[in-house]
Amino acid sequence: MLINPFFALSGFTIGLLVGLTGVGGGSLMTPLLVLIFGVQPTTAVGTDLLYAAVTKSAGTVVHHRRGTIDWQVTRRLAVGSVPAAILTLIVLYKLGVRGGASPPLITIVLACALILTAICVISHRQLRMLTATRGSEPDPRRIAILTTSAGAVLGVLVTLSSVGAGAIGMTALVLLYPRTPIARLVGSDIAHAVPLTLIAGLGHWLLGSVNWLLLSSLLIGSLPGIYVGSHFAARVPDRVLRPLLAGTLLLVGIRMLRS
Numbered sequence: 712m713l714i715n716p717f718f719a720l721s722g723f724t725i726g727l728l729v730g731l732t733g734v735g736g737g738s739l740m741t742p743l744l745v746l747i748f749g750v751q752p753t754t755a756v757g758t759d760l761l762y763a764a765v766t767k768s769a770g771t772v773v774h775h776r777r778g779t780i781d782w783q784v785t786r787r788l789a790v791g792s793v794p795a796a797i798l799t800l801i802v803l804y805k806l807g808v809r810g811g812a813s814p815p816l817i818t819i820v821l822a823c824a825l826i827l828t829a830i831c832v833i834s835h836r837q838l839r840m841l842t843a844t845r846g847s848e849p850d851p852r853r854i855a856i857l858t859t860s861a862g863a864v865l866g867v868l869v870t871l872s873s874v875g876a877g878a879i880g881m882t883a884l885v886l887l888y889p890r891t892p893i894a895r896l897v898g899s900d901i902a903h904a905v906p907l908t909l910i911a912g913l914g915h916w917l918l919g920s921v922n923w924l925l926l927s928s929l930l931i932g933s934l935p936g937i938y939v940g941s942h943f944a945a946r947v948p949d950r951v952l953r954p955l956l957a958g959t960l961l962l963v964g965i966r967m968l969r970s
Contacts, residue, residue: 715928718748722932728956729933730940737763737873738828740929741821742963750925752813752821757915758922759873762929764909766937767901774898781891781899784884787855788903791862792869793910799870800914810919817871818967824874825964831878833957838885854887861887862903870911876904
């Protein structure tokens, strides 16, 4: 099996940006594969889901060692997202989505998810300020129900587009758990993404929409990219990088809607 150097280089670039910004690779990788390399949207989504499962597993190990995962929050999200992902895969099967077949639904959901991610990225600082000034905690039972509901929405969104487990998931957690430290929410969000992307990715594999050569090439490039990006994350001005990233995602999302 020969590794494609162009895909490996793209993986390194995406991994570098993920390490610098913390934004999920799906928001960057899937549109790159579709728009630049001409990969069918369904294949890009399926391949990227398994790519995310591998990379986020490594991130989960790091956060677990640091004690920055709230496993209760992770379980609440998974209770909603995993069944939703399975149901979404069943719907795709019933609709006859196989291999390289890419119905307009996939492209539309992907474009909308990119635009929503861009909004979440650019409003990151404002959300933190909003939650910091919030008063008493809401009812715990209500928060548990809302967390599971948010997980269900993420399950559908991620299965259809491979986008949402990062920036959108974090936005929901910041709003639901204003008293929890950001690092702990990040760890919980990453840990939740592992079972979600793995199950959704395996489902896409059964549907025939995973390119294993492409996946291998992306992983070989992205893992060192994530390491390098994480090392330099503190040296890059967040106020410059986040608006630039959000603008790029917004433009790509709009372009995919028009295509």
